[in-house]
Amino acid sequence: MQNRGPSNWKMRFAVQLIVLLYLPVAALAGPADRSISPTNIFAPVSTPAHSILGLSLFVLAVTAAIFVIVFSLLVYCVARFGKRADDDGREPPQVYGSTQVELAWTVIPILIVVVLFMATARVIASIQKGARPANAIQVIAIGHQFWWEYRYPGLKVVTANELHVPVSDPAHPTPTFITLLSADTDHSFWVPRLAGKTDLIPNHPNTMWIDPQQTGLYLGQCAQYCGTQHAKMLLRVYVQSREEFNRWIEEQSQVAHANPAVSEGQRIFKATACINCHGVTGTVADGSFGPDLTHLMSRETIASGAAPNTPENLRLWIQNPDAIKPGSKMPAMGLSDQELDAVTAYLATLR
Amino acid sequence: MVSTDSISTLRADIASRPFVAKLHDWVTTVDHKRLGILYIVYALVFLLIGGIEATIMRIQLIRPHNNFVSPSVFNQMFTMHGTTMIFFVAMPILFGFANYLMPLMIGARDMAFPRLNAFSFWLTAFGGILLYFSFLGANGLYGAGSAPDVGWFAYAPLTSQTFSRGHSTDFWILALLVSGFGSIGTAINIVATIACMRCPGMTLGKMPLLGWLNLVMAVLVILAVSPLSAAQIMLLVDRYLGGHFFDTQAGGSAVIWMHFFWIFGHPEVYVLVIPAFAFASEIIPVFSRKAIFGYPVMVAATVCIAFIGMSVWAHHMFTVGMNSNANTFFVLSTMAIAVPTGIKIFNWLATMWGGKIHFKTPMLFAIAFLFQFLVAGLTGIMLSAAPFDWQLGNSYFVVAHFHYVIVGGILFTTFGAFYYWFPKMSGKMYNETLGKLHFWLFLIGFHLTFDFMHIPGLLGMPRRIYTYEPGRGWDTFNLIVTIGVFFQGAGILVFVANLLWSYFHGETAGSDPWDAWTLEWSTSSPPPTYNFATIPEVRSRRPLWDRKHPEDPDWKYE
Numbered sequence: 001m002q003n004r005g006p007s008n009w010k011m012r013f014a015v016q017l018i019v020l021l022y023l024p025v026a027a028l029a030g031p032a033d034r035s036i037s038p039t040n041i042f043a044p045v046s047t048p049a050h051s052i053l054g055l056s057l058f059v060l061a062v063t064a065a066i067f068v069i070v071f072s073l074l075v076y077c078v079a080r081f082g083k084r085a086d087d088d089g090r091e092p093p094q095v096y097g098s099t100q101v102e103l104a105w106t107v108i109p110i111l112i113v114v115v116l117f118m119a120t121a122r123v124i125a126s127i128q129k130g131a132r133p134a135n136a137i138q139v140i141a142i143g144h145q146f147w148w149e150y151r152y153p154g155l156k157v158v159t160a161n162e163l164h165v166p167v168s169d170p171a172h173p174t175p176t177f178i179t180l181l182s183a184d185t186d187h188s189f190w191v192p193r194l195a196g197k198t199d200l201i202p203n204h205p206n207t208m209w210i211d212p213q214q215t216g217l218y219l220g221q222c223a224q225y226c227g228t229q230h231a232k233m234l235l236r237v238y239v240q241s242r243e244e245f246n247r248w249i250e251e252q253s254q255v256a257h258a259n260p261a262v263s264e265g266q267r268i269f270k271a272t273a274c275i276n277c278h279g280v281t282g283t284v285a286d287g288s289f290g291p292d293l294t295h296l297m298s299r300e301t302i303a304s305g306a307a308p309n310t311p312e313n314l315r316l317w318i319q320n321p322d323a324i325k326p327g328s329k330m331p332a333m334g335l336s337d338q339e340l341d342a343v344t345a346y347l348a349t350l351r
Numbered sequence: 352m353v354s355t356d357s358i359s360t361l362r363a364d365i366a367s368r369p370f371v372a373k374l375h376d377w378v379t380t381v382d383h384k385r386l387g388i389l390y391i392v393y394a395l396v397f398l399l400i401g402g403i404e405a406t407i408m409r410i411q412l413i414r415p416h417n418n419f420v421s422p423s424v425f426n427q428m429f430t431m432h433g434t435t436m437i438f439f440v441a442m443p444i445l446f447g448f449a450n451y452l453m454p455l456m457i458g459a460r461d462m463a464f465p466r467l468n469a470f471s472f473w474l475t476a477f478g479g480i481l482l483y484f485s486f487l488g489a490n491g492l493y494g495a496g497s498a499p500d501v502g503w504f505a506y507a508p509l510t511s512q513t514f515s516r517g518h519s520t521d522f523w524i525l526a527l528l529v530s531g532f533g534s535i536g537t538a539i540n541i542v543a544t545i546a547c548m549r550c551p552g553m554t555l556g557k558m559p560l561l562g563w564l565n566l567v568m569a570v571l572v573i574l575a576v577s578p579l580s581a582a583q584i585m586l587l588v589d590r591y592l593g594g595h596f597f598d599t600q601a602g603g604s605a606v607i608w609m610h611f612f613w614i615f616g617h618p619e620v621y622v623l624v625i626p627a628f629a630f631a632s633e634i635i636p637v638f639s640r641k642a643i644f645g646y647p648v649m650v651a652a653t654v655c656i657a658f659i660g661m662s663v664w665a666h667h668m669f670t671v672g673m674n675s676n677a678n679t680f681f682v683l684s685t686m687a688i689a690v691p692t693g694i695k696i697f698n699w700l701a702t703m704w705g706g707k708i709h710f711k712t713p714m715l716f717a718i719a720f721l722f723q724f725l726v727a728g729l730t731g732i733m734l735s736a737a738p739f740d741w742q743l744g745n746s747y748f749v750v751a752h753f754h755y756v757i758v759g760g761i762l763f764t765t766f767g768a769f770y771y772w773f774p775k776m777s778g779k780m781y782n783e784t785l786g787k788l789h790f791w792l793f794l795i796g797f798h799l800t801f802d803f804m805h806i807p808g809l810l811g812m813p814r815r816i817y818t819y820e821p822g823r824g825w826d827t828f829n830l831i832v833t834i835g836v837f838f839q840g841a842g843i844l845v846f847v848a849n850l851l852w853s854y855f856h857g858e859t860a861g862s863d864p865w866d867a868w869t870l871e872w873s874t875s876s877p878p879p880t881y882n883f884a885t886i887p888e889v890r891s892r893r894p895l896w897d898r899k900h901p902e903d904p905d906w907k908y909e
Contacts, residue, residue, distance in 0.1 A: 037824030039811025041742040052738045059736050063729040070696065070725050077703040078718060081639070082710060091900075092707050096908055097645035105697040106690065113686045120686075120736040121679050127738060128675035180672075185509045186605060188670060188745060192811040196741020199671045202508060202599035204606055206672035219823075223745045223813040224670075225502045227509060228422050231816035327422050 038219045041192040045239075046168075046212045047175075048127050048195035055123045062116060127196075130175075130209055137165060137176040143187030143200035143222070145329055146229040147291055147304040157252040158279075160291030161304045163237045166245040168211035174242075175211035185227055191220030191237050199224050212239040221305075228327030234305030248298075255282030256294050256350055265346025268339050273331070280350065290330065296350040303328065315344040381465035382880055386472050387451025388776065393476055394444035395847075397435050400483075402843065404432040409800075409833040415821040425817035426500040427519075431482070433503025434523065437619065438530055439479040441761060445626040446475075446537050448768055449565045451776065453541060455871035455878060456559045458550025458887045463543035471536035478530025485522035499523035502815060504616060505586075507597035507608040512590055521590065524583045531580045538572035541565055550870070552889040557909070559869045559892060560643060563650050564629035567657045568622050574661060575618035582611035606671060613664035621660040624756060625653060627764040628695060631717050634767050635699050637867045638714035639706030642905065645698045646892060652691035652698075659688050669740040678737045685735035692728055696721065711865075712786030716767030719794055723759030727752060730805070748808025754801050766793070766846065773850070774864045778876040779857030785849040789842050796838025803831045868893035 036043075044050045141163070142149040150159050165176040180189055182200040189208065190197035198208040212218070222233035240248060258266075269275065270284055277290035285293070296302075299309055303325045307313045316323055319340055321330040335343065377385060408428050411419040420428070450468065454461055462468045485498050499519045501509045510520050545566045549558065586608075588594035595601040597608045636643045643649060666685045669678060699721055708714065730752040734740050743749060766789070773781050807825040819825055863872040873895055874883055891897055891905035 037810040039823055041809055041811065049742075052742055055736060056733070056739045056742070059733050059739055063732055067725065067729055070700075071722065073700050074718070074721055074725070077700055078708065081703055081706050081708050083707040087707060091640050092705055094642050094903075094905075094908075095644060095701075095705065096642055097648065098701075101701070102645050102648050102694070102698075106694055109690045109693045113689055116732065116736065117683050117686050120682050120738065123736075123738045124675050124678050124682070127741075128678070185514055186506050188813075190745075190811070190813065192742060196738060197670050197744065198741070201605050201671060203602065203604060204672065220811065221813060221816075225426075225506070225509075225815040227514065228426060228500075230426075231422065231818050234820070 039192045043193055045214045045216075045218070046194040046210045047173075048130075048208075048210065049193055051123050051126055052196055055119060058119055059116060062112065066112070132177055132209070133173065133175065135174050136209075137174065138179070139163065139165070139176055140179045140181060141189060141200065143180070143182040143184075143189075143226070143233075144289075145184050145227045146222070146233040146325070146327075148233070148235065149183070149291065152249070155249050155253060157249055158292045159252060159295065160299075161234075161236065161301065162299050163235070164245060164248050165210070165212065165237065165239055166242050167215050167239050168213055170213055173211050175209050177207060177209045180206040180208065186224045187222045187226045187233070188224035189220075189235065190223035191218050191235050193218050194220075194237060197223045210237075212237075215239050215241055229325055232304060232306040232325050232328075234301075236301065236305055251298065252295055254295075256280050258282075259346075259349045262342070262346040262349050265342035265344070268335070268343050269346055272333055272335070274333070274343075277330075293347065293350055296347055298351060303330075311344055311348055314347055315340050318343060379469075381461075381469045383450050383454050383462045383465065383468060384776075384878065384880075384882075386468050387447045387449075389472055390443045390447030390450060390475075393472075393479070394440045394447060397439040397443075397479060399843070401432050401435040401440055402840065404428045404435065406836055406840065408432065409836045411817060412819070412829050413833040414830065415819050415823075415826055417818060420817070422817040423497075423500060426502075426815070427498040429815055430499045430502055430505075430523070434482060434499070434527070435479075436757070437503065437623075438527060439475075439482070441623045441757065442530075442534060443475055444765055445568075445623060445761075446471075446534070448630070448765075448772070449541055449568070449626060450537070452772065452871060453544060453562060453565055454548065455775075455874070455882055456869050457545065457548060457553055457562055458870050458883060458889065459544065459548035460882050460886075462540050463547055464540050467536050468540050471533040471540065474533030474536065475530045478526045478528075478533065481529060482522060482526035485519050485526075489517055489519040489522050504612050505608075506612075507586075507603070507605040508599045510586060510590075510608075511598050511600070513600060521587075524586055524590075528580055528583045528587075531576045531583070534572050534576050535580075538569040538576075541569035542573075545569075550886050550889060556647070557889060557892050560632040560646065560649055561629040561869075564625050564632065564653055567653050568625045568629075571618045571622045571625070571657050571660070575615045575622060578611055579615035582608065582615070585611075606668075609668050609671060610665070613667045614661075616667060617664040618657075618660050620753075620756065621657055623761050625657070627720070627761040628653065630764040630768040630771070631699060631720055633869065634713045634717045634764075634771050635702050637771075637865050638709045638711060638717070639703045640709070641702055641706040642893060642896075643698070644701035644704075645694075648694060649698055652694045655691040656688060659684055659691070663688060666735060666737075666740070669737045670744045682735060682737050686732065689728060689732055689735075696725060696728070711770070712781070712783060712790055713767040713771035715787065715790045716763045716770070719790070720760055720763040720767065723755055723763060723797075727755035727760055730755065743808060745813055746808035747812045747814055748805050750814045751801050751804035751808060754804070758797060759801065763793075763797075766790075769846075769850075771865070772871075773853065774860030775871055775876045775878070777854050777857070778860055779853050780860045780864060781853040781857060782849050785845055785852070789845040789849060792838050792845060793842030796835045796840070796842055799835025799838060800832050801835070803828045803835070863895070866899075868896040868899075870894055873898075 042053060044053050138153055140151040140153060148161050150163050166174055168174045180198055180200040182202040187200040188197045189200060194210040194212055195208055198206050216239055218237040218239065220235035222230055275285035275287050277287040279286045279288060279292045281294045301307060302309045302313060302317055306325045318333055320332050321328050380386060407420060408425060411417050411425055489497055497517060497519045499522060501515060501520055505523065508514060545562055585594065585596040589596050589598050595603040597603045597605060599605050632643055632649065663681060663685045665673065665681045734743055734752060770781055770786050806828045810824050812819060812825050860876050862875050870887055873887065887894065891909050893905050897904035897906060
């Protein structure tokens with residue numbers, strides 16, 4: 001019988017294959033390191049993402065165990081029951097079924113499903129029924145083709161593409177509750193290190209919450225196909241200390257300061273179609289189809305994270321948006337070089 | 352001698368008929384075997400087209416900020432790839448096999464409604480042509496042709512007149528509406544054939560598993576395609592008759608479209624995978640030389656999958672903001688499907704257990720299917736845990752998961768089915784060396800592409816993006832994924848070469864090259880128009896086993 005069993009190398013190969021298959025997951029989950037990726041779901045810094053990670057690791061462990069068992073059976077079957085060179089040509093014994101065995105592999109999976117279901121239901125409740133404390137920050141996020149609008153009701157702040165929230169001390173949580181709306185098509189808000197994704201659907205307000213416990217910049221992007229430039233609808237969430245956040249709110253609630261040195265640029269801005277879509281508080285510009293520009297220069301990026309906010313990029317963006325983000329809703333304004341320079345200079349004063 | 356002479360004269364007659372006459376025969380045929388082959392060849396052409404679309408996408412994603420195609424072309428590519436592969440490759444190819452095999456396996460001379468059969472095929476064929484005509488005929492915003500670019504599930508309100516100008520979305524709607532009627536026609540035909548055309552002695556409990564599984568598939572088609580057709584009509588009403596079902600700007604609901612689509616979309620997965628199960632359930636026993644293990648349980652598990660499968664659709668919608676009770680319900684129903692699916696995997700393994708496995712090409716594909724379907728099922732369990740899905744949903748992890756089901760599960764068994772039944776359909780044996788080369792190339796390509804595709808999803812890469820930012824840790828994985836595509840492409844070329852070469856130069860197969868047990872192997876290869884000179888009578892699930900082993904027939908045990 002010895003020589004008829006699966007040879008050792010086959011078994012060793014099978015074990016190595018199993019390790020190899022699960023290695024990537026282990027590598028990602030193990031160090032929980034953001035250096036692998038700034039959008040790694042295995043490196044959470046906020047309670048919803050933490051709860052999801054806990055459940056994920058449990059589900060991964062259960063499925064890994066099932067995989068090892070069933071895969072070993074498959075490898076054993078293939079290695080053990082292959083037709084041999086010295087086969088006598090007779091058919092093997094015919095087996096039609098076995099009630100006991102089939103009961104066993106019905107009941108055991110049912111038990112596994114019950115356990116997985118209970119664990120999942122708990123996490124669903126803990127995230128979806130999270131109580132909103134009185135000191136929670138309230139933000140309204142509105143998805144547009146292809147940028148994000150953020151409003152802080154009560155704080156008189158309207159901004160775009162770069163969300164600022166205060167850090168939350170686990171002992172005294174100050175979570176941020178985000179109401180998700182859409183101005184046009186479906187979008188989805190996904191910053192993997194903070195929380196799972198929730199869609200922004202027109203006529204269907206959703207909410208989600210985060211309580212980031214480390215300051216820093218967290219990245220993500222729209223996760224529901226929303227049109228031509230879905231790919232460059234990037235998300236940036238700045239988690240700041242309470243003091244920095246309060247200072248930021250204070251600055252953002254100011255109106256724009258008129259600067260006589262750039263009055264030519266401001267005149268062109270007002271005279272062209274810019275103001276149909278863009279707003280600058282304290283001026284006649286009150287458009288709302290595009291991002292509010294009152295504090296444009298306080299943002300690190302333009303075009304929803306597609307390019308760094310430098311004067312050169314800004315100028316290029318006004319001149320030919322398709323060069324940065326083909327298919328964006330911003331039209332090329334057809335300005336002359338002098339006009340471009342003047343408008344860029346004006347925008348550069350909007351701090 | 353006289354009869355042999357007359358047959359060879361007849362053959363010579365057929366061979367010498369002009370091409371137009373032969374073409375006329377094919378176009379006007381109502382023979383289930385010819386329609387089956389038409390379905391299959393039609394689907395293979397679209398498989399190549401859909402594969403080219405996938406390759407274009409993968410070249411674009413080979414590195415961050417690549418400029419191989421523009422965003423709008425990329426969006427058209429993934430819309431056309433998904434729509435093509437589901438509606439004009441997977442469904443027709445499986446209908447083709449069902450059409451060809453079912454009457455033969457239940458001892459009938461044709462389907463119940465041969466003309467409906469032809470009508471259904473031509474509807475499907477016309478649907479595919481309509482979809483691709485959009486490249487020429489659908490005036491885009493700038494008057495040039497443009498394919499649909501709304502994604503294969505075409506979420507509202509992206510499909511409304513406001514966001515989708517021109518006619519590309521209309522072509523998408525009409526193509527699916529037309530081919531949907533074709534699918535329903537074929538499904539009715541399959542149900543009627545099984546209900547009315549089984550040969551004497553073949554009770555439902557003695558029908559080959561392929562018959563049972565196609566019956567369940569056909570019932571699912573009727574249940575699932577109807578809501579899709581209804582939704583398509585509602586969308587047309589929205590676009591042209593001022594309806595507001597899905598028009599959110601006029602108070603319509605985007606979410607109701609999602610419900611309509613996925614109550615089709617999820618059962619659709621089972622519509623596709625159950626025939627794949629059927630192939631595995633025929634191939635694995637024959638190449639293990641054992642009867643299928645637990646036939647009644649296999650049937651029960653299939654019915655159970657179909658039944659539960661009708662109540663899981665909203666697991667595609669865990670991120671749309673359903674309340675926690677709804678989410679919890681769909682977690683439970685989705686996880687419950689793992690039980691009957693697991694039973695099937697265990698029963699296939701038990702069929703192999705104690706057998707004498709012949710590692711021919713069809714069996715290699717079936718074994719790879721078992722492995723890949725296991726992995727796909729386990730990633731499915733991960734996705735069914737709603738909070739895990741809040742991270743993974745709409746990411747590349749999901750893309751990898753469902754390609755594991757559709758390519759690793761369905762396409763692999765379909766390749767197995769090709770090699771298994773090719774001798775029956777053509778009368779020629781395929782080339783085993785080329786078959787194995789195809790298998791290994793495709794296996795390597797599949798795993799390079801779809802194993803590594805999971806990881807960018809875990810690292811936050813959403814699907815349907817035409818490009819991505821560097822520095823996200825996605826670059827290397829996307830490179831490997833794209834390299835895998837070329838192995839798969841090479842495998843497909845070997846496959847096509849094998850089919851063509853074997854058809855013209857293969858050895859004569861004989862009526863029963865696999866020493867198999869179901870009725871299709873009791874008639875000649877290829878079978879005559881009338882299938883059986885005398886309608887067979889059966890006493891067990893394996894009539895040819897009974898005939899070959901009169902001393903130990905199955906009917907003594909069943």
